[in-house]
Amino acid sequence: MEETRKTILLIEDRPGPGGSLSMDLEREGYSVIIAPGVPEALHMIRSGGSGVDIVLFDIGSRPETDGVTAARDIPVGPAVPVLLLCPPGDKRVAARTGGISSVACVEKNAGAAAISAAIVSALRGRDKGGTPPDRDRSLRESEEHFRGIFENGPLGMAVVSPELRFMDVNPAFCDMLGFMPDEMSARSLRGITHRDHAAVDAGNIRRLASGEISVYRAETRFVRKDGDTVWGNVTLSAIRDAQGGLRHYLAMVEDITRKKGAEESLRKSVEMFNKSFRSSPASLCIVRIGDARIVEINRAFEATTGYARIELIGRSLLKLGLPDESENRGQVWHRFLTEGSVQNLELRFRDKRGSLRVGLFSSVLIEIGAEPCFLVTILDITENKMVHQRLTQSLGEKEVLMRELQHRVKNNLNTITSLLGLEMERLTDERSRQVFINSQMRIRSMAAIYERLYGSADPEHIELDLYIGDLGHAIFQALDTGGGNLELVMTLAGVRVGAHQAVPLGLIVNELITNAIKYAYPSSGVRGAIRISLGVAGGTAELGVSDDGAGLPEGFDPDNADTMGIRLVKMLARQIGGTMLLSTEKGKGVSVTVKFPL
CATH class of the missing domain: 1.10.287 (Helix Hairpins)
Structure with a gap:
């Protein structure tokens, strides 16, 4: 009697070119069903597991801990043995699976004959020790395990009919899309897929249905119930019966909306940096810290140095004469390295023609592709x-x-x-x-x-307080006829003015002191004091000259006076943008104040 053809469930998340392993096994006489991952394998066992005789798990590039853990997650029991295809020479996998009776190991590169022999050995061990009750219990455990992953897993999962209608969805997928489970049952995978991805997804799903590919992976946008979109990393697997017919699809969706948002923000940031970098009027270049070689330059840098971009990329900033050999290049680079950020360091440099130029060099530490670099700015001055x-x-x-x-x-x-x-x-x-x-x-x-x-x-400014002090003493000594009875008292704050203001102010002081000596003390021998003050308040200076003499005649109107002295002081005050104020009281002297802007 002819032996029944054995069915192998091959878990192969990174299939080789042309599906070479599955083809080799089929040539050996086995029927091969391919699952791209453990959840798909569990679903296949749950849906039609009675047709699977052995699970062949290619852990390939997985770390050995992940592979062994994944093997434990296939609870098919001794009735359906699991054979791990391990990396060559790796004894750790075999050591870690020694306590699992239904799991064995074989090196993937051992060849088709060796793998076939290992399959035969595993099946014989099953036939000797496996019983129908063991198999039934194993399938029940598989069903419970898959249901636990489906209901409680963090990934969105859905069972989808060949017509792409939702047959079953888990809570994570409902939360991702904002629908209730009963609302999802009335929808299709095609209906929630964003129109920008619909055509590509439809074409690949047809390839999946025809058997051209065993799994379809893509980053796809879905439309939520509220109209917003959500990004999903989708893995869609075809679940087939023992005869290879399409039963349904198993979809697993990881929500990557935040990741895509971060990628978009990063893309915009990079784009903005690139535009700003290339169009900046400042001469910019990016230099690797490790060897001072130029990574990138902008157009302004080309114009400043006279070099074309192709002549600079990959060359050392220091050896190009940036800065010039007359500068201590080692010390300059050491300062860049130790300080990280340097601002407006004046250095000489040479352009392509050899002309010596002067620039303000600045640097800031950045990362380009996880490599530390300097963003160097040269302002040609x-x-x-x-x-x-x-x-x-x-x-x-x-x-x-x-x-x-x-x-x-x-x-x-x-x-x-x-x-x-x-x-x-x-x-x-x-x-x-x-x-x-x-x-x-x-x-x-x-x-x-x-x-x-x-x-x-x-030569254009004068210390007004010193000038008035010297001038006041000179005038007083030249005109004092009181026999030493008159006293000159000066209180002068430090004020600095231009020559165009000093000349009119000197004439004002001369006029006021002269008038006070002549007219305030008409009788010789009369004691008195003439006071000169100079102060500043805000942006305004105030010059005052006063006496304690006889004062002006009764009825004297300074605003309408036609005396030479008063008219001259008023004219000179207006010349410097100032004003004159005169006050007097009979027997108590005269006070003249000139205010002018500094």
Whole structure:
């Protein structure tokens, strides 16, 4: 009587080219059913396990612990032995399966004959020790084990009819899609698949149904009940009967929505970085930390250095003259390595033509493909440096000219004062002589400014407090006719002003002190004090000159006064953008305040 053809359930998650193992076994006379994984194998055993005589498990590239654990997850009992195809020379698998009576091992590379012999040996051992009750119990255990995985597993699982209608779905798949189990039974796999994936999935499912492929894997989008989409890593296996006919499909779906979201965010981030990197006006290059070789550059870097991209990729940043050999390259690179982030380090470098240029080098630590790199920025400041040098030279020349001009103005003013003095000696009219004296005092106050500017480190600005202090003492000594009875009291805060403000302010001080000495104390021998103050509040300075003399005549209106002194002070205050305030009280002196912006 002819022996019944044995059926092998081959669990092969990474099948070889052309399904060579299954073809070899079929040539040996076996009927082969292929399952891509343990859950599919369990489902096949549950659905039609009575037709399986032996399970052949190719653990291939799996770690041996995963393979042995997976073998334990196939509870078919001694009635259906499990034969593990192990990596060559690996004795650990055999050692770990020694306590499992229904599991044996054989090296995968032993050849078809050796594997066939191992199958025959395992089947003989089954025939000697296996009984129908053992087989029934084993199948019940298989059914319970699969149902436990199906109901409680973290992966979405579904049994799908050949027409792609859902026959059974587990809670994880319902949660993933937001449907209740009874709602899922009214739907199809095609109906929940996003339209962007429908055509590709349909074509591969046809190949799966025809037997062209044993399993179909893809990343697919599904449409949830609320209209949102969810990404799933889908494994679809064809479950066949003993005659090879398609019974149904087993679908396993891992929710990878968060993973795809992270990938999309990373993709956008990389895209944004690439666009910013290439279009940045700053010269950028990415350099490996290990050997200082250039990984990538942008267009601005090409323009700055004169090199084309193909000439730079893979070459050392240091050996290219970036920075120049006149710099301590080793020390510069050491600083990059130790500090990680360097900002605006001024270095000389050479372009492709050999021209020496100046740049501000900056670096920041980044990772490219898990490899640490520097993102180096070079800001070419060669033209700026040249302009700065020209400006410095020009300013130096301007300062020399300005000092010479101030010296000549001072000398000319002193000459005018001397000429006025010579003319004054010929005058006999006291009133005319007084006009000449006043003019001399005003000219000397201006000459004093240029004298101070000529000796200053800054030829365009003056310390107003020092200038007023010197000027006040000079005027007081020249005009004090009180026999030492008049006192000059000065309270001066430090204020720095330009020459265009100092000249009018000097004239104002000269005018106010002169008027106070002449008119506040008409009687000789009268004791009194003239006070000068200078202060700053915010951006406004305040200059005050006051006396404790006789005060102005009763009915005197300073706003409508036509006296030369008052008119001159008002005009000079307006010249510097300021205002003048005069207050007086008979017998208590006069106070004049000039406020002006700094």
